[in-house]
Amino acid sequence: MSTEPATSGEATTRIEVTEEAASQALALLEDEGLDTDIAGLRLFVQQGGCAGLSYGMRFDDEPDEDDTVYEHHALRVFVDPASMKYIEGSVLDYEDGLQAEGFHVDNPNVVSECGCGESFRT
Template sequence: MSTDAADSGSKGAVTVTPAAAEEALSLLRSEEMDTDEAGLRLFVQQGGCAGLSYGMRFDDAPEEDDTVTTHHGLRVFVDPASLNYVGGSTVDYESGLQAAGFHVENPNVVSECGCGESFRT
């Protein structure tokens, strides 16, 4: 398992904004998960009109081959295959009148579908 305990992340790793970390930690605590061990898993899966889509879930602990980073107290787990697509990305949390949710700003994307739910690198 690769680990980067710094709040800034390493080159190629995923970073998280303070707003996203705060929201994720709040959700983890509401699920009564141990924030010292559990974290947010970011992954890429086949799907969507552009070919790939993001997935996020909370996991109790990282897998052995995950890259693990910590940002503003939030642990983030990314598997090696997904890291190839999302390395260098930033996870943010946006809230507004029409919607609220996590958003991935991915510098590797060359095109996205119209709704922004899927992408191609």
């Protein structure tokens, strides 16, 4: 699948997704009974956390009209314009280690993170 935006919005910088993250997200989408040809993972930024901003993820049935849609390893990723300015250039990965398991955003725009790694500042 293409790593270029699939639909609306001209992206100057990509959002990348590792193969492991895509595989995990697709399995979860299918468990929810969602059509992976249309539905996808929404990656967004919200106010909160001790550093000021935090990442959010959820499954959506389809992208919003103003979303940029990326497709990596058959996973569709939806990013709204407000979130894009904070997370452009990021890589979504899935970590499976002794201390933590789950999705992780490697964001080149972050200037500081809180001690627990749940929130950040750009």
